[in-house]
Amino acid sequence: MSGSGAEPADRDDGEHRSLRPRLVPPAPRGAVLLLHGGRPDALTPPPPLNLPSARMRPFGSAILRSVGKERVLLATVRYRYRGWNGSRTDPVHDANEALDELTSLAPLGPVVLVGHSMGARAALRVAAHPRVSGVVALAPWCPPGEPVAHLRDTHVIVLHDERDRVTSARGAWDFVRRAHRAGARSCGVSMPRGGHAMLRDAGDWHRLTAFLAAGVLGERALPPGLTAAQARGAVVEGSALLRDVPRGGR
Template sequence: MAQQATPVRTARLGRAFGPEPTAVSGVVLLLPGGEEVSARRPSPLLAAASVRGLGRRLVRAGRAEGLAAHVVHYRCRGWNGSEAHLARDASWAADEAVRRYGDVPVCLAGIDMGGRAALHAGGHEAVNSVVAIAPWLPEDDMASSPEPVKQLVGRRVLIVHGTNDERTDPELSFRYAARVKKVNRDVCRFEVHSDRHGLHQHRDEVLALAADFVMGVLFGRGFSRPVQDALAAPPPLGLRMPLAAGFGRSLR
């Protein structure tokens, strides 16, 4: 009896959030979290749930400009060392966005391990910006394989991290942002004081900050004053900017 070949897993894009615009002029690819090592297939429902609030907020803010937002469904849950599966899937997703929508700017927006994937894949030629929320980053004291930063030259980068994050170390994202700042001045990092990994305590402020940044980098809207100040400030000030309470209300 002939054996059936094991199907090859591939990444895919989820359905667009909300009604897809007739003419798409910018794309956000939402990268959920993952695991350090795992060959298991992620749950599409859990992946979509983890970034649903961000996706809805961005689509609502960018509907008039023609924003399309999709969740990237990875082929497996794990980063898996040098295989960097999640980063490869993010790069594939950027290729797919170009195939579907043509020459439009792409923003990679990742949470947790998805933040690391967004930062790694930020060098894709279609990507003009990266948002990394509570990104999972490895210890950066291993000289043999430091996290790459040169791929982010020419991109605008926003990193947001809670100071009481119990899962991903905020100090590592600060050190990473400082390294990025040496090759690319267009990076800013906001600290959400007293908030933990899920950033639930200041969820509205975080979503408003992300929307403000994405509308600026994709469609040329003016940044809010805090984002302008963070991009202009030298380190460490521009990399330890506090996210003020009420930020979201000030933009409504």
């Protein structure tokens, strides 16, 4: 681990570490924790070549460009198993452990969770952790009845393409509304394209996610259209927000 931007190799000592740091500056002002997708049920570990994890890498790079490498710690949650696994909620335990491990590397400042699909569900579950200021949830898996009471006063920003055939945008918007009624600063962002893997117009997903993560960290102001939507628990068009987001990092 260092401030050089190099990603450390995984430990191979047989002991699981839920936190995988990607960049650790000397005095970070905050931290971003990435949580990739997975499967509803799978008790096998993620493979060495893990495409859901790889998909989150450009989001991390965009966040570093937006905030500045000297200002934010960037890390990934490593899962023991690929699946959510029903009442076991395995990635939730991994995410909580990663947050606890994070304290020794970045003891001060807010933490923003950026999760995709199953990882977004896990991020929303652990958002009551005292270090967490908010969640940027990408195409989240939000089944009916997903808990929201713990999200009071937390930023909850959900990005979804309504044509996603893997996870339901309608379920995500319902989650946003219920979280708002529970006191969260929640809103939805309807992305014009991308599907579940967020591949079409991927640059727009990366750029907007980075801008919003920086806003939740307090490194820049959130777009007025988004804060207005948060005040109502509403859904705003992503194309409108993107007009306020600069290109090319900071």
